[in-house]
Amino acid sequence: MLDTTAGKISAFIAHRFPKATITDADDIFSLGFINSLFAMELVMFLEKEFGITLPNNELVIDNFRTVTRMAELVGRLRPEPAAV
Amino acid sequence: MTIDQLATATGERVNAVLRRTVLDHVAPERVAPDRTVPTRPAPDRAAAREFVDEYVVPHADRWDTLGKIPQELLTRIGEAGLWAPFLPAEVGGHGVSMAVLGEIHEEVGRGCSSVRSLLTVHTMVSWALRRWGTETQLRRWGAALAAGDLLGAFCLSEPGAGTDTDSLTTTAQRTDEGWLLNGTKKWITNGQRADLFLVFARGPHGTVALLVPRWSPGVTVLPIEGMLGTRASMLAEVAFRDVALDADALLGPTGLASGMVLTGTLDLGRYSVAVGSVGIIQACLDACSDYASRRQVRGSALRELPLIQAKLSDMVTDVRAARLLCAEAGRLKDLGDPATIMATWVAKYFASCAAAKHASEAVQIHGANGCSPEYPVARFYRDAKVMEIIEGSTEIQRITIAAEADRTWGV
Missing domain, CATH: 1.10.540.10 (Acyl-CoA dehydrogenase/oxidase, N-terminal domain)
Known part of the structure; x- marks a missing residue:
């Protein structure tokens, strides 16, 4: 699980909020613990962990609503692996 | 030229x-x-x-x-x-x-x-x-x-809103050409001299950040003087009256992420204030070590007195601790590690409180001389107090750090 993009994102959220239990499909905004500080941490985590840069036009709420959506965002922005 | x-x-x-x-x-x-x-x-x-x-x-x-x-x-x-x-x-x-x-x-x-x-x-x-x-x-x-x-100058605080950014009253309205900015910002460091203001205002869907050149029609600057500390920081009240800006004035995203511009920018400011506080402690230590070695009391140097030694030893210890906390925050920033945000809160909290404490002790060590303009410690004392207020007051830092403790270790 931790090897997957979604798994790494889940682990980061779980590390920051040990008392929360979320699934990949849960709307983290509806859980009430998202603030601008955590949003900034989340963006920094995604950029560092997956080696991507989040452009301003991708910083929209729907891309961050669930773990699955964030994993999809990372998939779109991550460089294609070099052809063998 | x-x-x-x-x-x-x-x-x-x-x-x-x-x-x-x-x-x-x-x-x-x-x-x-x-x-x-x-x-x-x-x-x-x-x-x-x-x-x-x-x-x-x-x-x-x-x-x-x-x-x-x-x-x-x-x-x-x-x-x-x-x-x-x-x-x-x-x-x-x-x-x-x-x-x-x-x-x-x-x-x-x-x-x-x-x-x-x-x-x-x-x-x-x-x-x-x-x-x-x-x-x-x-x-x-x-x-x-x-x-x-x-x-550049950072324009967030208002006459009725400091830490409480939800109370901002400055507004940024969308227009066909871009934005229309109205409101007044207060306590703006370097507002008297700065050329480019980064202004935070209430936009259609949350806070927005706008780059506003000083020379824009409708911008007026009123110097603020006679402050307690950082008296040469050229504070000003900056008013924006129907300031028309093109669409390119908007810095960063709107909506969900607009708050991140503020969070990230304040994080950098907090880091700078934290290390600046370390600088104040070091300046206190330099001044006090010099003074205590030269000042004679009953035939011996002030530094021979155990109570003075206690003050100096605490300065040495705290300046090292504060510097290490700041270095850790800086290291995490360079790694792009999100842990830097909380590390910076902790560093600023510790360093600013330590600066205020030791600047007070520095005045004490200098006695009446410390209250005079002939020695720099009175300036350190006044400046250090400001560090406990700006870029997140001590009280807000405690709330934020305690929330982190609850989130991490609470049951």
């Missing part, structure tokens, strides 16, 4: 006109001079220390009394490459790390908190531009900010 040299020679009003003429009526591409190859080595702690000892320390008390930093020093800071050395070489910076930037700001803070505060707000604007700016915005403003040809 540079803009600054000409402006110094001809006065402040001409200064503003010159900047407007050069920077507003020239195509953005031409505003960015050819600074892609730095002409001097990247600044570091040693260079900053040398600069501060030569150009800042001998004059800081006088500037504090005058309530102003002279243009000559602002120009020298630019020549030394100290305004925004973290900016990449492509826009005229040196790409120095956040760890080194912290060391530079500590050294400047050791010499004069007012000068450091100018660097702080300029850093905040420059960092926000680099992090959130479009290519067009970087081309238009980046090189001038890197060189210090333009100085």
